[in-house]
Amino acid sequence: MKKVLKAGLVAGGVLAILAGCASDEADSGTSGSGGGSDTIDMWVFGTTGYEKLADAYMEENPDVKINVQTTEMGDHHNNLFTALSAGQGAPDIAMIEVGEIERYREAQDRFVNLYDLGAADVQDNYLDWVWNVGGSADGEFQFGLPTDIGPTAMYYRKDVVGEAGYPTEPEALAAEVDTWDKYATFAKDIVDKTGKPVVDNAELIFNAKRDQASEHYFNRDNELIVEDNPEIREAYDYTVDLIEAGAVGNMPLWTPEWGQGMAEGSYATLLGPAWMQGVVKGNAPDTDQWTITTLPEGAGNWGGSYLTISEESEMQEEAYAFIEWLVSPENQLESFKDMGLFPSTPSVYEEEEFANYTDDYFGGINTAAVFAEAAEQVNDVYKGRNYLLVQGEIMTALNNVLSSGGDPDQEWEDAMERIKQRLERE
Amino acid sequence: MVSKSEKYTEKKARRSLTEEKRHSIAGYLFISPFFILFAIFGLFPMLFSFYLAFFKWNGLGEMTYNGINNFTIIFNDPIFWKSIYNTVVIGLLGTVPQLIVAFLLAYALNSQVLRFKNTFRVAIFMPYVTSIVAVAILFSIIFNNQSFGLVNSFLGVFGVEPIVFTQSEWGAKIAIAAMIFWRWVGYNTIIFLAGMQSISNDLYEAAKIDGATLSQQLRYITLPMLKPFVLFTVFMGTIGSLQIFTEPLIFFNGNLRDEGITVVAYLYRDAFENNFFGTASATAIVLFAIIMVFSVLNLLITNRLGRGKARKA
Numbered sequence: 001m002k003k004v005l006k007a008g009l010v011a012g013g014v015l016a017i018l019a020g021c022a023s024d025e026a027d028s029g030t031s032g033s034g035g036g037s038d039t040i041d042m043w044v045f046g047t048t049g050y051e052k053l054a055d056a057y058m059e060e061n062p063d064v065k066i067n068v069q070t071t072e073m074g075d076h077h078n079n080l081f082t083a084l085s086a087g088q089g090a091p092d093i094a095m096i097e098v099g100e101i102e103r104y105r106e107a108q109d110r111f112v113n114l115y116d117l118g119a120a121d122v123q124d125n126y127l128d129w130v131w132n133v134g135g136s137a138d139g140e141f142q143f144g145l146p147t148d149i150g151p152t153a154m155y156y157r158k159d160v161v162g163e164a165g166y167p168t169e170p171e172a173l174a175a176e177v178d179t180w181d182k183y184a185t186f187a188k189d190i191v192d193k194t195g196k197p198v199v200d201n202a203e204l205i206f207n208a209k210r211d212q213a214s215e216h217y218f219n220r221d222n223e224l225i226v227e228d229n230p231e232i233r234e235a236y237d238y239t240v241d242l243i244e245a246g247a248v249g250n251m252p253l254w255t256p257e258w259g260q261g262m263a264e265g266s267y268a269t270l271l272g273p274a275w276m277q278g279v280v281k282g283n284a285p286d287t288d289q290w291t292i293t294t295l296p297e298g299a300g301n302w303g304g305s306y307l308t309i310s311e312e313s314e315m316q317e318e319a320y321a322f323i324e325w326l327v328s329p330e331n332q333l334e335s336f337k338d339m340g341l342f343p344s345t346p347s348v349y350e351e352e353e354f355a356n357y358t359d360d361y362f363g364g365i366n367t368a369a370v371f372a373e374a375a376e377q378v379n380d381v382y383k384g385r386n387y388l389l390v391q392g393e394i395m396t397a398l399n400n401v402l403s404s405g406g407d408p409d410q411e412w413e414d415a416m417e418r419i420k421q422r423l424e425r426e
Numbered sequence: 427m428v429s430k431s432e433k434y435t436e437k438k439a440r441r442s443l444t445e446e447k448r449h450s451i452a453g454y455l456f457i458s459p460f461f462i463l464f465a466i467f468g469l470f471p472m473l474f475s476f477y478l479a480f481f482k483w484n485g486l487g488e489m490t491y492n493g494i495n496n497f498t499i500i501f502n503d504p505i506f507w508k509s510i511y512n513t514v515v516i517g518l519l520g521t522v523p524q525l526i527v528a529f530l531l532a533y534a535l536n537s538q539v540l541r542f543k544n545t546f547r548v549a550i551f552m553p554y555v556t557s558i559v560a561v562a563i564l565f566s567i568i569f570n571n572q573s574f575g576l577v578n579s580f581l582g583v584f585g586v587e588p589i590v591f592t593q594s595e596w597g598a599k600i601a602i603a604a605m606i607f608w609r610w611v612g613y614n615t616i617i618f619l620a621g622m623q624s625i626s627n628d629l630y631e632a633a634k635i636d637g638a639t640l641s642q643q644l645r646y647i648t649l650p651m652l653k654p655f656v657l658f659t660v661f662m663g664t665i666g667s668l669q670i671f672t673e674p675l676i677f678f679n680g681n682l683r684d685e686g687i688t689v690v691a692y693l694y695r696d697a698f699e700n701n702f703f704g705t706a707s708a709t710a711i712v713l714f715a716i717i718m719v720f721s722v723l724n725l726l727i728t729n730r731l732g733r734g735k736a737r738k739a
Contacts (some may be wrong), residue, residue, distance in 0.1 A: 012567060026493040048640040078698075079435060081485060081486075085485045085486055103484075103486075104486070105487035105700060106484055107487070110486070119497075250571065250572075250590070252679070254679070255679075256567070256570075257570070257571075257572050257574075386700065388699070388700075389699075389700050392565075392681065395681070396681070396683060400593070402592045403571075403588070403590045404593050404594075418505070419504075420504075421499075421503055422503075422700070422702075424499050424704040425482075425496070425499055425696060425700070425702035425704065426482070426484070426702060
């Protein structure tokens with residue numbers, strides 16, 4: 001009898017476990033993970049400060065409950081991908097990074113078209129290129145509202161630039177080096193006079209040139225055009241020329257030597273986005289030599305995110321009302337002051353607090369104004385969902401030229417071969 | 427009355443049968459959590475990847491049937507073959523010296539003259555409990571591309587130019603093999619040590635009386651008696667090295683280059699960087715076949731050796 005009882009208990013336990021799984025599933029199916037059905041679930045990554053803004057919103061709107069959940073960037077996108085792939089478990093609002101948004105284009109049916117919720121009314125608040133990256137190739141479907149952006153500029157070391165006989169003041173240097181041809185001359189002068197490379201590695205110089213092209217690797221019909229795109233080949237050749245002149249360092253991004261080089265001034269310029277300010281300060285806290293000016297001939301963008309609403313959400317309108325408020329020009333100014341998120345709404349650039357912003361670390365200049373100027377020059381480019389694959393193979397080619405003495409033309413051919421080989425899998 | 431007693435025994439028999447049944451049900455229930463979880467998280471994904479290998483799928487869109495095209499694509503990809511070559515070379519570089527060193531270390535630990543035995547045992551086993559990611563990060567710093575990296579500055583003493591390890595054909599492989607060596611040598615040492623301790627001392631005493639030297643003892647007693655342990659470590663080492671993944675991923679900082687991409691890293695890149703789940707599954711199946719071949723070979727050799735031993739006895 002005792003044994004029967006035991007068996008019964010075990011059976012009960014197993015059933016309870018299974019029932020637990022089942023009820024969890026049912027729960028997450030209706031409302032995302034955690035929270036009741038009257039709560040808006042929001043997934044974000046990084047340090048956004050959105051919890052604070054959500055609290056402020058809930059105070060103004062007592063009938064709305066928002067649950068902000070922050071995860072590390074890689075995990076965040078993987079979780080979201082899995083939830084969307086499974087068709088259930090996605091939050092009401094998900095933040096998607098600009099590089100990641102490309103792969104979700106396939107899953108248009110799992111997002112709400114924000115035009116249906118009134119996004120056209122706020123479209124004019126945002127920079128055109130930012131808005132378009134968050135939409136479908138034909139512009140009919142809007143995935144997300146833009147949060148922050150990462151317009152690029154030229155960070156440089158005053159001591160290294162000065163040693164090469166160039167002006168150290170931002171405006172004067174920008175005027176002196178205002179074309180890529182002059183930048184190449186500048187690079188050779190840096191190498192001749194200081195023995196240092198002009199850039200840290202091949203990646204950022206290639207990206208800076210690439211970002212000023214009108215088309216990159218795919219056209220809007222998602223066809224591979226990189227091989228016949230003269231602008232990209234020009235960016236490649238330009239980088240190769242600098243490599244052959246000894247002006248490109250071999251300090252890959254995020255490595256210890258890269259950070260060390262920042263502190264020691266091992267390279268003259270760093271062609272980075274607005275959020276790189278924090279990285280430079282973190283790596284080189286004891287120097288006052290870094291400052292910022294505009295890039296030759298335009299600018300690019302690296303980073304930024306979009307707030308999307310999932311199709312399975314039962315609170316789409318409430319969620320939309322919240323994100324429209326959250327990334328409105330007024331609140332983007334708050335996020336800029338609070339967390340340094342660079343606004344995607346150009347009206348903020350005119351605000352007094354923005355126009356009078358100065359940064360002592362970067363020589364007391366208005367860094368925000370430099371990036372604001374850059375933001376308005378970014379090209380509106382369609383990237384395509386296999387963008388990073390192509391980028392990776394081109395970087396491999398450039399690194400082979402840089403460190404293993406590969407033949408540039410051969411490396412380019414090989415990279416094109418690899419890209420085509422890998423795209424067959426799609 | 428006969429019928430009554432018959433009935434009684436019949437009843438008893440039936441009761442005992444149900445009792446037995448109940449016992450087995452209880453048993454199955456006790457082991458069921460493993461099987462339920464295994465079916466969901468182990469068996470289903472395995473079977474699904476066999477299915478997926480014949481489809482094109484990016485994880486979000488529609489799955490489209492692709493026949494054996496996924497296999498054709500990977501077999502035509504030189505990098506796939508490179509990844510197999512890399513896996514085998516790194517496996518050999520990481521495993522063969524490792525087993526030899528592990529054997530010598532175990533022999534030293536087992537010797538009568540050594541003091542602080544437990545301290546040494548713990549110290550040698552320690553690398554095994556560290557996280558692979560931590561090991562990989564540490565070794566990436568040791569095998570740094572710059573001239574100030576530990577290995578490069580050591581080579582610099584002899585006037586050798588700094589090696590760009592992440593882009594060097596052999597540098598990358600040696601760096602990854604070194605991580606495997608360091609992490610697993612302690613584990614295998616302990617296995618060998620356990621094996622050596624299971625060898626009766628009488629054998630050695632008898633050999634000593636017969637005038638056997640130390641190397642003769644090693645060759646004619648220790649090595650033959652350790653055979654099952656050696657086979658176990660070779661077996662585990664083979665399977666383990668065919669699945670090397672974390673080390674190259676961390677070492678290349680996510681940018682998996684041809685010099686050190688392994689089969690698992692190759693399929694990871696397809697699946698989780700580019701969302702080409704079809705070819706990734708096809709690669710997984712090819713890897714499965716390779717591991718099966720190696721395992722069967724190992725098994726055949728083991729059986730043969732086992733039989734040989736039995737005949738001798």
